[in-house]
Amino acid sequence: MKRYDAIVIGAGHNGLSAAAYLAKAGMEVLVVEKNDYIGGAAVSRELHDGWTYSNCSYVCSMLRQAIHRDLDLSRHGLMLVPYLGTISYGLNGEVMLGYHDEGAAHNELKRFSPHDADAMHRFEADMNRYSQFIRKTLMRTPPDPVAPKIRDIHELLFLGKQFWNLGEREIYEYIRFFTMSASEFLDDYFEHYLVKASMATPGIIGTALGVESPGSAYILLHHVMGDVDGSIGAWGLARGGMGAISHALASAFQSFGGEIRREAPVAQVLVQHGRANGVVLENGDEIYANVVVSNLDAKRTFTKIMDPKDLPPGIVKKAENYKIRGSSGKVNIALSGLPKFINVPDNRYINRGGQAFIGSMETLERAYDCWKRGRWSDDPFIESVIPSAWDPTVAPPGGHWMSNFIQYCPPELEDGPWTPEKRDAFGKTVIDKIERHAPGFSDLIEHMEVRTPYEIEQEVGLTEGNIFQGELTIDQLLFNRPFPGYAQYRMPVKNLYMCGSSTHPGGGVSATCGANAAREILMDLKRPNTVPEDDCYDE
Amino acid sequence: MSEAMQTDPYAGERLKESPFHPRQAALNLREAWSSWNGYRFAEYYYDPEYEYFCIRNGCGTYDICPMQKYRISGADAAAMLDRMVTRDVHKLAIDRVTYVVWCNDEGRVVDDGTIFRLGEQEYMLTCGSPCLAWIRKAAYGYEQVTVEDVSDEIAALSFQGPTTCAVLKRMGLEGIETLKPFGIRRFPFQGGELMVSRTGFTGDLGYELWIEKDRGLAMWDALYAAGEPYQIQPYGEEATNMARLEAGFIMPDMEFAEALKTVHFEHDQTPFELDLGWLVDFKKPHFNGRRALLEEKERGTRYTLTKLDIEGNKPAESSWIYRDRDCTKQIGYVTSAMWSPAAKANIALAMIETEYLDGPIWAWIDYEKELRQYGKVARCTVSKRAFWAPPRARATPPPDC
Structure with a gap:
């Protein structure tokens, strides 16, 4: 019977990135995917004739350019197009426009607060500086500070040097950063409620924290440390939807001889004599391999597809307690035309960025309070993009599709699990809020897909529908991700590795977790490394 | 003194406006103008990178009214052009376009451009800089050829990007999807004639639209109406320069200095140096620069224009090129990056x-x-193929059309 060099469980973008780098090194690699389509949460599906949704993740900034370039993903069909500014909706119809031109953007901010317009320069410089440090860690394996090997000492010295280079004042600030709330952090810069709230929203996206919760400041940084073509903080759309990223990675993988098997859910990882030896599929098929790589989240890997008897009990417990709380929903809407928003000029450029339906800091915090009680707010935070205003391939001419990301949405409701009726009621809440800013919006709706954490977990396999495969809080970052002592992609069973965003550097469609995992695997197998260095070191 | 100068003493300083100017000026939010052949010409309209992505992701228009256009006709037209350019013009079929360069007697490039064969004895030559004097020279000895500068008579618009075919179809140009690269087709347009060639300077799917000057605005409006759901956008010089570099196309004043304008005899280039040897056809009997080019071909070319893929992400603008990492032996220079x-x-x-x-x-x-x-110091790798050459640029019919 055929024995693969490696099996990767899950054809999400990180699984495909790990698989591509292993196959590039000459290994025979099989990727098994439970769905009949690939991509995991970086997926595009045509659910309504002519409209292609990015069903889960919807914008791209963290995909490392070094990987894109090294795997020649452009030639495999990937094109990332940066989008322009974001429109922020405040209270009582107040709208702040995000102009692309620096001068125009400054003028617009001044309309709200001359102080904040000036402070924005300092804010952006600071975020850029903090980003530069964290960016340098992305494509590196976190060093183990407790039981360091020689390599870890080198890494620690490297990080120490980069950290020291921030300058004395920034080192203090940086340490505070990881434990601060987004709100406290922003108080140092802004005074106007809408400027502050619009800057705060990246601090809660995908996370079960509020703008006032300690730790949300780092989430904010996590969302602005990416780049498009070197422009840090910029976000882009993948032409054809986020699935284009997974398809390009799959195409690169297949060009190295890799094999993908769809509709092949894994029931269990086979372990023999303390070593991973392959997988058994739900249909009973056994497939053998020298190395098994799980692209599933840490909780799912250790509690769903492994026999606890094969694992140290401590790890099972840690996996059960792994912080992976579902907090987001997604509503994808096919529209027959471009909606008209109140107080937004009919400007062909301004309507091509993102839209943030916010309210105020209080609105955001109240929405979080609802989440804690197992409800959804009737005034939720919605981050929207209309990809069809940019991408001619995702909707018929004149038609549009709107991606709406909702924070917060509980994984389970106070009165029990999600039902189709409750899901539709959640969808209606979202439409109602948009309708308040765009009268007539609901008349444009041709089709919609409402996804609560329940649907995300069922379809994608992310536990509780957590988009990052685990919260990005300091206790689960760097050498603590997913668990202390297991941050170097190697798991407690020999020949078993993890490559999903439960590992460093976390979620956000970076393809980096997969690449980093591949580098460690190749090192263990004493094969030449195929994973490139990041290209951010001379920023 | 003309009447205009009496009312506006600065009239002579102001540049000419293309037939598309009223629409383009309205869309030039940044007032970013430069000039080309005496025309007011956009550097960019909104944002160079945005416009570049319109070329690669959607569609955009680029004003080529300032480009020089010469109608060359008569029984001797083909023979005259054959003497002037290095390529074999007799091979060019009616309703086809070809890319050409022409040289002085020393085989140095005077300019590059395209030749359109519009009829049995009728051609159109287009190029970046005025070239009438040189064309007249090339016509010496040919009785039956007329050369006419029609630059200001034609409104021409380059329309580039993956959705261009779909937009032209929507505009009512029936059968446009069957037009092959470098082909020409004519369509009736509001009582006149719209000529479309599948040509461009971006390396992507694209067309160029040619119409008499007075119908220019009507054509613009029809095109923009059809392109509205495709987010049609004008783009300027900066986006063009990005797209052409990815396609590996040369630009005057960047890759080559026009031979008639250089002071130093070695500051201009030959087609071989520009890696355009494939344009030089020694099978035809005589053409300008033939002997010098033949000698160069036998002797070998001192310099060769080369596509480089450079490590890291810092553009190598105006960089020196070296043989060694220590930069002791200089072997060249970057022209565009x-x-x-x-x-x-x-x-x-x-x-x-x-x-x-x-x-x-x-x-x-x-x-x-x-x-x-x-x-x-960055390591460079020679790239044989263009950096950007999507299959859609060559496919007939193009995808999604």
């Missing part, structure tokens, strides 16, 4: 001494960060 958003590569065109092309190639790159100057 950029970070390519489409190819995700640090690309450049460079003139490199031919004998060193097979060895290691290094670039010294100067760059700036917050007013501080930095320098680095």
